[in-house]
Amino acid sequence: MKVSRVFAVTKRVFWDIKNDRRTRVLIFVAPLLVMILFGVAFTGNVKDVRVIVVNNDTAAASSSLSDKIISNFDTSTLNVAYSNSESDAIGQVQNGSAYAVIAFPSTFTQSVEARASGQTSIPQENVTVSILADKSNVNVANPIIAAVNNAVVQTTQGQGHQPPVSVDSSNAIYGANAQFIDTFVPGIVSVAVWQITMLLTLIAFVGERTSGTLSRLLASPLKESELVTGYAVAFGAIGAAQSAVLLAVAVLLFHITIVGNVFLSFGVIALLAIVAEGLGILLSSFARREAQAVQFLPFVVLPAFLLSGVFWPIEAIPEWLQPVSYLLPTTYAVEAVRSVNLRGWGLDKIYPDVVALLIFAGVFLVLATILLRRRE
Amino acid sequence: MKDDVCIRDLEKSFGGFKAVNKLSLRVKHGEIYGLLGPNGAGKTTVIKILCGLLRPSSGEAYVLDMKLPDPSVAPHVGYMPQELAMYRGLTVHENLAFYGEVFGLSKQQIDTREQALLKLIDLQASRDTLVDQLSGGMQHRTSLACALLHEPQLLFLDEPTVGVDPDLRASFWQYFEELRDSGITILITTHYMDEARHCDRIGFMREGRLIAEGSPQELLELTHTDSLEDAFLSYSRTGGPA
Numbered sequence: 001m002k003v004s005r006v007f008a009v010t011k012r013v014f015w016d017i018k019n020d021r022r023t024r025v026l027i028f029v030a031p032l033l034v035m036i037l038f039g040v041a042f043t044g045n046v047k048d049v050r051v052i053v054v055n056n057d058t059a060a061a062s063s064s065l066s067d068k069i070i071s072n073f074d075t076s077t078l079n080v081a082y083s084n085s086e087s088d089a090i091g092q093v094q095n096g097s098a099y100a101v102i103a104f105p106s107t108f109t110q111s112v113e114a115r116a117s118g119q120t121s122i123p124q125e126n127v128t129v130s131i132l133a134d135k136s137n138v139n140v141a142n143p144i145i146a147a148v149n150n151a152v153v154q155t156t157q158g159q160g161h162q163p164p165v166s167v168d169s170s171n172a173i174y175g176a177n178a179q180f181i182d183t184f185v186p187g188i189v190s191v192a193v194w195q196i197t198m199l200l201t202l203i204a205f206v207g208e209r210t211s212g213t214l215s216r217l218l219a220s221p222l223k224e225s226e227l228v229t230g231y232a233v234a235f236g237a238i239g240a241a242q243s244a245v246l247l248a249v250a251v252l253l254f255h256i257t258i259v260g261n262v263f264l265s266f267g268v269i270a271l272l273a274i275v276a277e278g279l280g281i282l283l284s285s286f287a288r289r290e291a292q293a294v295q296f297l298p299f300v301v302l303p304a305f306l307l308s309g310v311f312w313p314i315e316a317i318p319e320w321l322q323p324v325s326y327l328l329p330t331t332y333a334v335e336a337v338r339s340v341n342l343r344g345w346g347l348d349k350i351y352p353d354v355v356a357l358l359i360f361a362g363v364f365l366v367l368a369t370i371l372l373r374r375r376e
Numbered sequence: 377m378k379d380d381v382c383i384r385d386l387e388k389s390f391g392g393f394k395a396v397n398k399l400s401l402r403v404k405h406g407e408i409y410g411l412l413g414p415n416g417a418g419k420t421t422v423i424k425i426l427c428g429l430l431r432p433s434s435g436e437a438y439v440l441d442m443k444l445p446d447p448s449v450a451p452h453v454g455y456m457p458q459e460l461a462m463y464r465g466l467t468v469h470e471n472l473a474f475y476g477e478v479f480g481l482s483k484q485q486i487d488t489r490e491q492a493l494l495k496l497i498d499l500q501a502s503r504d505t506l507v508d509q510l511s512g513g514m515q516h517r518t519s520l521a522c523a524l525l526h527e528p529q530l531l532f533l534d535e536p537t538v539g540v541d542p543d544l545r546a547s548f549w550q551y552f553e554e555l556r557d558s559g560i561t562i563l564i565t566t567h568y569m570d571e572a573r574h575c576d577r578i579g580f581m582r583e584g585r586l587i588a589e590g591s592p593q594e595l596l597e598l599t600h601t602d603s604l605e606d607a608f609l610s611y612s613r614t615g616g617p618a
Contacts, residue, residue: 002480004477004480005477005478005480008474008477008478009478011474011477012463012466012470012474015463015465015466015470015474016463016465016466019465019466019467019470019506020465210459211459211460211461211462211463211464212457212458212459212460212461213461213462213463215424215427215429215455215457215459215461216455216457216461216475216522216523217478218427218428218429219427219428219429219450219453219455220450220455220475220478220479221447221450221451221478221479221480222478375428375429375430375431375445376390376430376431
């Protein structure tokens with residue numbers, strides 16, 4: 001393999017990108033837009049959800065426990081309205097003008113105090129705050145339930161009633177201040193680079209085949225391995241640059257946490273881009289036109305997006321589907337970049353993921369070379 | 377005189393279809409040899425075998441005294457495929473520079489050769505224009521320049537004049553004759569019979585076989601015809617010379 005010929009190929013790929021603004025937009029602007037959209041959409045908490053409180057508690061306002069709980073509601077999450085009639089309140093949920101009814105029983109304060117002083121004969125329903133929620137959107141229903149739970153805990157602690165057991169999760173081993181966006185940015189970076197490198201490779205190689213340039217190259221001193229390597233160097237470098245831009249913007253706009261060595265994560269993404277290039281060359285041989293090649297994309301991109309732990313952990317994927325996750329190169333990249341960014345891990349700890357990516361890259365590049373070398 | 381291309385009993389099948397059938401021919405050093413025949417006669421298959429893009433099913437082929445397949449043939453051969461075979465998103469200069477680097481030329485060699493070639497094909501003003509923005513004729517000329525950059529001894533031109541207007545076709549043949557006079561051997565395929573009169577020798581191909589061979593003059597005399605097209609038809613009907 002001759003380095004000068006490898007770099008001739010690499011340089012040619014860069015010339016193509018230098019001359020074409022659309023490709024540059026695809027490489028740098030498209031993934032940024034995706035990340036910003038996800039970032040903006042997923043960092044916001046649920047706000048201003050209209051709930052109807054039906055407070056049947058007959059206790060005097062000064063001693064009323066229900067009033068205290070209501071006053072402890074997180075008012076940024078809940079937009080509290082009142083009603084005297086439970087059926088009227090339920091009606092409002094049914095016609096969509098509120099998300100939940102929060103009802104207190106008539107002997108609420110009295111029953112809670114009686115229980116606290118040791119009376120065990122009080123029925124559970126008399127001390128229960130019922131939430132009749134519209135659970136059609138769990139992302140709204142769950143924060144309502146959490147807000148009510150928090151208010152109850154806060155109020156009872158204020159009354160001097162300590163719960164028998166407590167849980168403290170404020171001392172994190174990794175990611176002390178991590179938000180959801182910290183968790184999914186490594187995934188967005190990986191999937192964006194995976195998808196765009198795949199697309200660029202498919203278009204480039206279908207082009208090489210149909211335009212005759214591949215014939216000219218195969219009739220030249222250029223070796224198939226040099227062609228594959230030249231493209232790998234170019235796309236690896238582009239992948240690293242993409243991840244640098246994405247992470248920089250994520251830090252500036254969303255203040256994501258990065259405690260590890262960013263260059264290590266660029267390296268992981270470069271490796272992932274090379275895997276995508278190898279697989280892209282293999283797939284390109286099954287397409288006669290660019291339009292046919294683009295049809296492969298959903299099959300390559302959707303599983304990566306859904307099954308490689310970008311938004312939800314692989315542990316949450318049904319067991320029978322998990323092997324698919326471990327066949328996806330993106331799974332290893334997502335895991336490695338997340339460990340570097342949030343856990344501050346070095347190569348000594350992420351090497352299993354790196355080795356997995358190296359194996360994928362090696363297998364795909366060798367197969368791509370053999371495929372190009374094959375002569376009818 | 378030595379032969380730059382020597383093919384013996386060459387056969388190439390694709391599945392059950394015989395694209396080349398017991399073909400033997402020789403291209404002498406310093407001549408323009410035209411391989412003529414209708415579409416599907418097997419001309420392109422022969423060129424692709426000679427360029428190492430296809431493997432013969434049987435028979436043998438020598439290029440510059442090297443038995444194919446042999447990767448050391450590549451540096452000495454220029455190939456212009458039927459397709460334009462250029463990167464449309466690159467400028468004329470970038471295409472030439474890339475192919476030059478692939479052939480191991482230095483930057484200086486590339487610059488010198490590029491200047492000479494752009495002058496030859498009259499494209500000096502378009503050096504930094506994207507291939508995509510060139511006219512069809514300019515693209516054809518650039519494609520030829522890409523095949524010539526590394527000063528090959530032997531040129532394989534696969535239908536170089538398809539889709540080329542008459543003016544440019546005339547200047548193409550002028551280039552080819554100039555190249556031959558400078559000592560380059562050319563094997564060219566075409567299905568335009570009339571332009572083959574520029575060749576030193578012609579082989580008529582039909583259904584994978586060589587049905588006649590000779591200089592244009594010889595073929596016209598042997599068949600008592602006035603045009604190479606009629607000569608081809610005459611051989612095509614009888615299946616071979618009388």
